[in-house]
Amino acid sequence: MNVERTIELTEYSPRKLEREEITPAIEEALWRNYRNQIKVESPSIQTGGKWKLTSQGWVGHIPLTPEFYLALLPKVQLKNLFGMLEYAYQLKSKSFRFLEGLIDCQSLEDFYSQIAYLLARRILDRGHKGFYRTYVPKTGQLAYVRGRLNIRQAIQKPWDVKLSCHYEEYSGDIEENQILAWTLFIIGRSGLCSERVSPTVRQAYHALQGFVTLQPSSAKACVGRLYNRLNEDYRPLHALCRFFLESSGVSHERGDRAMLPFLVDMAKLYELFVTEWLQENPPQGFFFKKQHPVEIGQNRHFRIDLMLCHVATGEARAVLDTKYKAPDRAADTDIHQMISYAKATKCSEAFLIYPTVLKEPLDITASDIRVRSLTFSLDDDLDQAGQSLSKDLPVLA
Structure with a gap:
């Protein structure tokens, strides 16, 4: 008799499993369906001869076989x-x-x-x-006239006792x-x-x-x-x-059981959350635009997570981007990205927002653009964390 087993993985915290715990079927399911959600390191000298699994910023439930599940736990409460x-x-x-x-x-x-x-x-x-309920347009062959009669068809097929009608039906x-x-x-x-x-x-x-x-x-x-x-x-x-x-996610059939994964992309959730919170709580005299499109030529464009604009003039003052990760320092690629965003929108300020304070906080100036790191913490009260972020967000009148 097979016994169901659930392995718990917390975001970005690796967990090691014995060789025999990951069967070929489980290994294949991980590689085929969840390699973006779970980093899998095969047994080696570096892993001490064990499997090493690390959740890559996802939260939820993954059924790998009818008896083996992964529970991806959040760091946040x-x-x-x-x-x-x-x-x-x-x-x-x-x-x-x-x-x-x-x-x-x-x-x-x-x-x-x-x-x-x-x-x-x-x-x-x-x-x-x-x-x-509302009225829904319908077309049907009826024994009586309802709505608008299709005259052309009635003329072309006079022998047809059914009448082609266009009508509306009140439907749920x-x-x-x-x-x-x-x-x-x-x-x-x-x-x-x-x-x-x-x-x-x-x-x-x-x-x-x-x-x-x-x-x-x-x-x-x-x-x-x-x-x-x-x-x-x-x-x-x-x-x-x-x-x-x-x-x-897409279901995976195993015998007579349909197993449906439940997965929340925490990076996307964090971006949506920070965006909506800031839009509801902008600094006085300013407002935020979200997913602002910017054309860069040759039919290419990108979208900026957030742009801080002045209410009176509509002028863009700063660009902001969320990063749901906890590195020691900001990545060079992220810095270059923010400089590109700022240049494209003619802003002199750019901010990268993280869920935790960086060990090496960012505050640099390049090409007359100042790029800084800010924190919207998820550890305690979210509204208090948002207010703290707002206080740290410099706004030029």
């Missing part, structure tokens, strides 16, 4: 992981109260289950009020609800929800299943959507769906 999600996915609102009752999670499975429960409960609440089988159904389907397949949460997820899925077609949805479908007074409460639901869809 789980309550702060929730806090980062609040800002990153724009869930901070009085009507939503994302963190309420969720910050006491003790494990990554709890973390996943709690967010899944929150989404399922909100979907059920919306179902009790009635799911959003629309993308707004299809996103919810697909996300609940993905959550249900993950196997990560607790026994307490799984029934609620199934209940929410069944509430949609009766009238919604199960259609694969991507995280991109959750972004840039238009809402109105009738479906405004779908906005945070789609934000949560985006989180699950971005974090759910």
Whole structure:
């Protein structure tokens, strides 16, 4: 009888395993599917004859075989992981109260289950009020005229008793609800929800299943959507769906079991979090532009994480970029990148933002551009850390 086993890996902290613990099947799964998430060093003299696995800034759950799992743990406290999600996915609102009752999670499975429960409960609440419906254009062969008749076809095929009509149908089988159904389907397949949460997820899925077609949805479908007074409460639901869809990898079939990984890219989450926090809390008289596109010729362009601009003039004053890593010193490539950003936007100030204080803080001037390192810590209260960053962010009037 095979026994399930879970190996825990904390971000950037290597862990060694005995030779026999990594079978050829596990080694192949790691190399084929997760070489960007896990650095794998084979047994050698340098590793003391053992396997050496290091998580590369990802958090989540990886099923490598039906019996062998990797749990990728964050360095940040789980309550702060929730806090980062609040800002990153724009869930901070009085009507939503994302963190309420969720910050006491003790494990990554709890973390996943709690967010899944929150989404399922909100979907059920919306179902009790009635799911959003709207008119959807349809074309069909009908026994009677409905909407607009296709005259050309009626003339070309007078023997056809069915009439081709273009009409509108009031329906709930629309993308707004299809996103919810697909996300609940993905959550249900993950196997990560607790026994307490799984029934609620199934209940929410069944509430949609009766009238919604199960259609694969991507995280991109959750972004840039238009809402109105009738479906405004779908906005945070789609934000949560985006989180699950971005974090759910491709399933790997093993026999009759579908194993779905759950992976959060902490570098991307950190970038989204810092960006949204600063946009909500800009220095007085200034505002931030995010993902600012810059053309560099020959149909090439790049996007700057953040640009600090003056409210009165719109003039760019500084460029900022997040780096979710904890090096002793800033990398030369990152410095050159920031100088290029500053030149392209005609700024004299550039900042690299890290989650920890560098052992060798950066403060250099090159080509009349000053490049410095700042810290947005994830160790304690996030808002206090943000205020500390703001105080360290020099702003020229």
